[in-house]
Amino acid sequence: MDRLSPPVRHGRRRSERGGFRMLAWTTTPGSRGGLTLREVPEPVPLPHEVLVQVEAFAPNPGDLAALAEAPAGTIPGWDGSGVVLESAADGRGPRAGERVVFLGLAARGWAQRRAVPSAMCAAAPADAPWERLATLPVPATSALRAVRRFGSVLGRRLLIVGAASAVGRFAVQLAARSGARVVAVARDERRHADLRRLGAYETHTALAAVSSRVHGAIDLIGGQHLVDAYALLEPGATVIALGHAAGADEHFPYGAFVADPATSDRSITSFFLGSEPDLADEMAYLAADPSLDTGDIDARPWTELATWIDAGAERRSGRVVFRVANRTDPGQQKAGPTKT
Secondary structure, three states: OOOOOOOOOOOOEEOOOOOEEEEEEEEOOOEHHHEEEEEEEOOOOOOOEEEEEEEEEOOOHHHHHHHHHOOOOOOOOOEEEEEEEEOOOOOOOOOOOOEEEEEOOOOOOOEOEEEEEHHHEEEOOOOOOHHHHHOOHHHHHHHHHHHHOOOOOOOOEEEEEOOOOHHHHHHHHHHHHOOOEEEEEOOOHHHHHHHHHHOEEEEEOOHHHOOOOEEEEEEOOOOHHHHHHHHOEEEEEEEEEOOOOOOOOOOOOOOOOOOOOOOOOOEEEEOOHHHOOOHHHHHHHHHOOOOOOOOOEEEEEHHHHHHHHHOOOOOOOOEEEEEOOOOOOOOOOOOEOOEO
């Protein structure tokens, strides 16, 4: 992994009509993976935005789920890591030349460069690999904000459903560091030893095996898992519906919301990272913590993105991270249709 790459300002090409050009993955119905790597205009930052040269990105489940509905020509991609080429005109945020992690739920991250609101961009350590940094913004920040919603969890049972996912692994670590007795549910029992190493107090393959009530729950699966997690709440507890990997409806049985002394004041709350304020400080904190375990990283050239998606976006081991080539030399990467 590249730990000390200096800012790269070569490779920016001005078009005949003025303005810089860059390569980006754009949605293209009928192409392999529904994407085409092609030349597009470089973004022009608004006064509150920085221009970032993207070095790496790790596709999130939400990125992939959004591809089918995205209009043709859209540049997908929420988050990643890179270096600031131009600081924000309003004087806020990181300076030119700083290494950063960034988050922008308006997408446009699967490109050589992107404009990012300075409030969603945080400085990163000089010795942190681009690939590691790219795994943090959406999963780790979501996990941190979810755990914080419960207030003090010291000595309390906190249930995490889908604990082996990227968000789940971070939630296990952050909750355990906060003193929670983490009850981790992951279908694949082969992942349980790793979850216990990360701080899980209990591990289960199914919610039916959880025998005691919990102070709070983070559900990353949805469907029947959300229904069952709600049933495990103690009085006054909350389950955060953070993920919906099951893609299934939730059907609560009659009486689920009829309270008695043992089930009073329980709640379900939704979660949207984009509505959370002051995320830059959170991302900077996470990026600066070398002890935070990101799991295995499968680093690949970004030219393989469409092929990977077309093959089912398989993750053989840990997070798949794509390293962006920031030269527009046609001999190094090809732009154009990738039809099957």
